[in-house]
Amino acid sequence: MKREQKAGLVLMSPPVLLLIAGFLLPLAFVAYTSLMPPRTFGFTSNITLENYVTAVRESYWRPMAWSVFFALATTILTMLISWPIAKALVRKSRRFATIVATMIAVPVFIAETVRLFGAHLFLMPRGGILAGTINYFFGIDIGSVLFTPLATLIGLLYIYLPFALFPTVLGLSQVPADQVEAAQDLGASPWQQLRYVEVPIASPGIIIGSLLVFVLVLGATSESHMLGGQSAVPIGFAIEQRFNYAQDWPLGSALATVLCLITALLVFPLLSRLDLDRLFGR
Amino acid sequence: MNSDHMLKTLAARNPVRYAGQKGFEMTRRRLLAHLGAAGALALTGAGSRAMAQEDRTLNLLCWDAYADPRLAEMWLKDTGSKIKSEIHISDPQSLNRLRAGETKNWDFINVNDPWAKNFFWPEKLIVDLPRERFDPLYEAMLPKFKPPYARAMSRDGQHLLGVVQRLETFDIAINTDKISVEMAENEGWDMFNNADFKFGVLAYEDWNVMDLCMIAGVHPYKDKTEADVAKFTETANRVMKQAKTVTTDFVQLNLAMLNNEIDAYFCGGTYSIASARREGNNNLWAISPPKGPADGKGGINWIELNSAINNPNPNPRAIDFLEWITKPEQSYIVASGNGNLQPVSQMAQPEVLAKFSKEELDAMQFDTLDKRLAAATEFDIVPQYDQLYDIYAAAVRARG
Numbered sequence: 146m147k148r149e150q151k152a153g154l155v156l157m158s159p160p161v162l163l164l165i166a167g168f169l170l171p172l173a174f175v176a177y178t179s180l181m182p183p184r185t186f187g188f189t190s191n192i193t194l195e196n197y198v199t200a201v202r203e204s205y206w207r208p209m210a211w212s213v214f215f216a217l218a219t220t221i222l223t224m225l226i227s228w229p230i231a232k233a234l235v236r237k238s239r240r241f242a243t244i245v246a247t248m249i250a251v252p253v254f255i256a257e258t259v260r261l262f263g264a265h266l267f268l269m270p271r272g273g274i275l276a277g278t279i280n281y282f283f284g285i286d287i288g289s290v291l292f293t294p295l296a297t298l299i300g301l302l303y304i305y306l307p308f309a310l311f312p313t314v315l316g317l318s319q320v321p322a323d324q325v326e327a328a329q330d331l332g333a334s335p336w337q338q339l340r341y342v343e344v345p346i347a348s349p350g351i352i353i354g355s356l357l358v359f360v361l362v363l364g365a366t367s368e369s370h371m372l373g374g375q376s377a378v379p380i381g382f383a384i385e386q387r388f389n390y391a392q393d394w395p396l397g398s399a400l401a402t403v404l405c406l407i408t409a410l411l412v413f414p415l416l417s418r419l420d421l422d423r424l425f426g427r
Numbered sequence: 428m429n430s431d432h433m434l435k436t437l438a439a440r441n442p443v444r445y446a447g448q449k450g451f452e453m454t455r456r457r458l459l460a461h462l463g464a465a466g467a468l469a470l471t472g473a474g475s476r477a478m479a480q481e482d483r484t485l486n487l488l489c490w491d492a493y494a495d496p497r498l499a500e501m502w503l504k505d506t507g508s509k510i511k512s513e514i515h516i517s518d519p520q521s522l523n524r525l526r527a528g529e530t531k532n533w534d535f536i537n538v539n540d541p542w543a544k545n546f547f548w549p550e551k552l553i554v555d556l557p558r559e560r561f562d563p564l565y566e567a568m569l570p571k572f573k574p575p576y577a578r579a580m581s582r583d584g585q586h587l588l589g590v591v592q593r594l595e596t597f598d599i600a601i602n603t604d605k606i607s608v609e610m611a612e613n614e615g616w617d618m619f620n621n622a623d624f625k626f627g628v629l630a631y632e633d634w635n636v637m638d639l640c641m642i643a644g645v646h647p648y649k650d651k652t653e654a655d656v657a658k659f660t661e662t663a664n665r666v667m668k669q670a671k672t673v674t675t676d677f678v679q680l681n682l683a684m685l686n687n688e689i690d691a692y693f694c695g696g697t698y699s700i701a702s703a704r705r706e707g708n709n710n711l712w713a714i715s716p717p718k719g720p721a722d723g724k725g726g727i728n729w730i731e732l733n734s735a736i737n738n739p740n741p742n743p744r745a746i747d748f749l750e751w752i753t754k755p756e757q758s759y760i761v762a763s764g765n766g767n768l769q770p771v772s773q774m775a776q777p778e779v780l781a782k783f784s785k786e787e788l789d790a791m792q793f794d795t796l797d798k799r800l801a802a803a804t805e806f807d808i809v810p811q812y813d814q815l816y817d818i819y820a821a822a823v824r825a826r827g
Contacts, residue, residue, distance in 0.1 A: 184813065186523060204824050211827060265679060272686050291688070292672045294827060371679065374672030375630070377827030386820050389516050390632040391813070392523055 172405065179398035186394065196399035205383060205400060211294075212380040213407070216362040219301040220355050223309035226302070227354065231313040235320075246314075253307050261371040264300055265291065268372065292374030300368030305361060309354040316350015317343070352419050356412055363408055380404055483742055487512040487535045488521055490731065492593065492764025498757060505751070506744060517633050518542040525552040525736065533736045534745040540578045541807045543588045543732045548581050553734040555586035556746065564590055564753050568772040571800075578805065579732055589732030590749050592761055595769045596715040596726045596799040597634065598641075600695025602684040604710045611691070615716030615725045616641040618691065619666050627680045627692035628673040630823075634694040636815050637727060639663050642693075644720045647727075648807040656811070660818050667822040678703075681711060697791045701768035705790035713792055715799040726803030755779045763787065770796055 180192045183199065199205075230249075234242045252260055267274045270289035279287050290296045320343050328338045344351070366381040375382070380400065387397030485502065487493055491514050499510040515521045518538045525533070530552060538547065547553045558574070565574035572591050575584065579591055599618075601611045611618065618624055619642045628635060640647035643662035645655045667673070671689050674680060677699035680692045685708060697704075700711040719725025733752060735745040751757060758773040759782040768791040773779045788794070809815065 186527060204821055207824050207827065262678075265682075269682065269686055270688065289688075370674055371676065374627075374670075374674060375823060375826055376672075378824050383820070383824060386632070386823075389520055391816055391820065392519050 175398045175405075176402050178394055179396075179402045181395040183395050184391075184393045196396045197403070199396055200399050200403055205380070208378045208380040208383040209404070209407070211377045212363050212365075212404075215298060215301055215365070215377075215379065216359045218298060219305055219362045220309070220359045222298075222302055223306050223358050224313070224351065224355060226306060227310040227313045231310060231317050234314050235317045236322075246311075249307050249310060257304055257367055258371070260304065261300055261367055264303055265371055268296060268299070291372060292376055294373060294377040297369045297373030297377055297379075300372040301362055301365060304365075304368065305358045308357040308361060312350045312354035312357065313347065314350070316347030316353075319350070320346045348418075349420055352415055356415060360408060360412065363404065483744070484509045484511050485535065485742055485744060485748055486510075486533045488515050488524075488529075488533045488736070489535065489537050490514065490593070492761045492767070492769075493535075493537060493752075495760055495764035497760050498752075498764070501757065501760075502748070502751070506747075508744060519633075522546050522550075522552070526550065530736055530738055531740065534738055534742040535733065535748060536736055537589075537592070537731045537733045539806050540589075540591075540730045540732045543734055544578070544580070544582060545808060547734065548586065548588050551737055553588060554737050554741075555581070555588060556590070556735070556749065558587050560746075560750070561587055561590060564750065567776050569775045572772055578730060589734035590753060591730055591772045592733055592753065592758070593769055593771055594728065594730040594800075595696055595698055595796075596713070596728050596803045597694050597696035597698060598638070598713070598715045598726050598803075599691055599693050600680070600684070600700050601691040601712050601714060602687075602689075602710055603712045605687070605690040608712055608714060611712075611714050612717055615719055616644075616693075619669075619693065620662075622669070624669070624691075625671055625689045626669075627683055627689045628667070628670045629677050629680055629692055629694050629699060630673050630675045631694055632816070632819065633809075633812075634727075636809060636812065636819050638693045639666060639819060640809070640815070641716075641719050641721070641725065641727075642666055646720050646722065647809050648721065648804070650810045651815070656814065656818075659815055663819050663822040664825060667819070668826055670826075673823065673826070681708070684711060696769075698767055698769045701790040701792075702766050704792075705768065705786060709789075713795075713799070715802040717802040721804035724802055724804045726799055727806055728800055728803035729806040755782060759783065762791075 177188070179196055180194070181188065181196075182190050182193055183196060230245065234245055268276075268289055268291045270276045270291065271280070271286070273289065273291075276287050276289055279285055290299065324346070325338055325342055328342045333341070364381045366379055366385065369375055369377060369379050369382060384397050384400045384404070387393045387400065391397075485508060487510060489512055494512040494514055499512070502508070502510050515524075515536075519542075521536060521538060522542060525536075525547070536547075536553065543553060548555070562574040565572050565576055565579075568591060572579075575587070576591065577584070579588055580586065581588060599611065599616075601608070606618075616638070619626060637647040639662055640659060643655075643658045645651060645659055651659065672680070672683060677692075677695065680689070680695070681700060681703040683689045684692070685703070696713045696715075700708075700713055703711050715726025715728075717725060721727070733749050735741075735749060738745070752761065753773055755773070755776065755778045758771050758779050762769060762771045762774070762783070768787055770791060770793065771779070774783075774793075783793075792799075
């Protein structure tokens with residue numbers, strides 16, 4: 146082994162050990178717990194697949210389907226919303242970019258619960274900020290989407306937009322302006338510029354943003370609690386129920402393992418297409 | 428060398444003590460001496476144990492009111508030691524945590540009384556209290572707690588398991604602009620069987636199971652027949668589907684009532700509405716239905732026991748804390764902790780009652796406490812809880 150390789154191994158070993166201890170071992174622990182009999186707390190019982198059978202037979206497909214739907218919808222919508230904002234941030238003056246980026250980034254430093262409670266007050270019917278204001282000025286009662294799956298989706302968009310926006314900005318900043326101009330000079334339509342120039346070059350940022358939003362929303366529960374009134378129960382909440390009030394760690398672990406597997410199935414193919422070297426200009 | 432002497436030696440040689448003062452110079456010899464003393468102390472372990480006893484933090488596994496920072500400040504001022512608290516989620520969850528070996532992490536717990544009697548004490552997770560010291564505290568409580576108060580004693584009646592402090596009924600919160608108190612009390616839980624009724628659910632899920640039993644007309648604390656379980660299943664599916672919102676945040680439910688989105692919610696009580704009432708929203712009102720399936724009663728009365736955990740390395744101040752927490756100022760903080768208001772058994776003492784303003788007593792509907800307690804059965808363990816909870820959880824999942 147070369148000296149550089151040895152040095153690399155030595156330098157790599159602390160983070161690798163940390164990842165094994167802090168990431169892989171807990172996952173293995175959860176997977177093992179999922180094989181214990183339901184509502185038990187020991188780790189020496191005979192291994193069983195009963196919890197997976199329950200996860201399939203009982204109605205856990207509902208929260209799983211809602212979470213996947215919310216994750217997909219939020220990812221697509223946040224990317225669509227992010228794209229024009231990101232383009233403006235990259236193309237416009239630094240002063241404009243700083244103001245817009247600050248407006249979007251600052252709320253990230255405020256607790257999610259506080260922001261969602263603000264959204265609740267905004268969406269409330271009658272005396273709510275939106276409905277009350279419209280009613281006051283125009284005498285129209287617009288009702289409210291509060292306590293519906295749409296309210297959950299609005300909350301998710303509100304909370305997770307920055308996670309899509311900033312990687313997209315990073316991706317778009319890799320698109321050379323002269324390449325776009327060249328495409329224009331050669332007669333490319335705006336759609337062709339987007340399709341053949343901007344999206345391919347910005348794709349590492351788009352992929353990172355999409356992955357961040359998708360994975361975070363899969364496990365999100367607060368939006369459904371605070372805005373959706375549990376009109377659609379996400380899988381994170383169903384898992385939380387098993388660990389807390391049901392005191393059924395094995396079934397909770399089985400649901401968590403299934404969620405991890407679904408996430409891996411959807412995420413790994415995208416990750417394999419990610420070229421970080423290109424994103425960082427190496 | 429005994430540990431006290433060793434501690435004094437270390438304190439006397441504290442290099443910081445004279446740092447910067449005239450006439451004190453840190454030489455290599457002195458530094459080595461200090462390090463040697465500290466090393467010897469660390470090796471024996473005696474010093475750390477002695478210091479730990481002096482300044483040991485009191486660890487509370489408790490409901491929110493006991494995590495009020497005012498209590499921690501007062502305890503620090505009175506004893507020089509700190510309080511660290513964690514708010515627990517439910518009695519069974521805390522039971523399992525202690526079963527899993529967390530007794531070494533905690534000194535104090537407050538749980539609903541049947542859990543102390545039926546699980547924590549038989550499994551030696553809490554210790555009993557000296558009656559000669561704690562019976563006088565019971566004498567100073569509301570009359571129903573006259574010692575020996577059976578629900579605070581072990582099943583054989585020989586051991587006192589804790590001190591009663593917070594108590595209340597926790598059933599239904601209504602908006603009196605929409606439903607009169609008389610009508611709500613007359614209809615009771617049957618209100619939620621009305622297909623047009625607009626209501627919310629405060630997702631304290633173990634309570635929801637009991638409340639759904641009440642709505643189904645099934646005694647929550649008696650063994651369920653197959654017919655009872657079928658009634659519970661039908662009721663849970665229908666009621667949870669009909670609920671306009673299900674949330675763990677009672678502020679949202681109060682807002683929803685004030686905004687006419689819902690007319691009532693369960694589970695609710697003065698614990699959940701008192702802060703809104705204190706803000707002037709007197710149309711929010713807690714009721715305990717006088718009639719219901721629990722031996723004729725419709726309300727549920729919870730009573731908490733403050734107990735000392737059977738820590739293998741007991742905190743010498745844990746028992747003192749149980750007494751300290753019942754003093755007038757502390758009782759007031761517990762009753763008003765975390766911004767909520769709920770009665771405490773010590774309110775029988777004039778000096779405790781005097782701490783509450785008229786507005787606070789009105790906010791917690793103190794004048795209706797006796798009536799609500801009379802309408803309520805005492806909180807107990809729900810037989811077949813696991814089965815009923817799974818039915819409830821499936822009903823929640825089926826909402827969307």
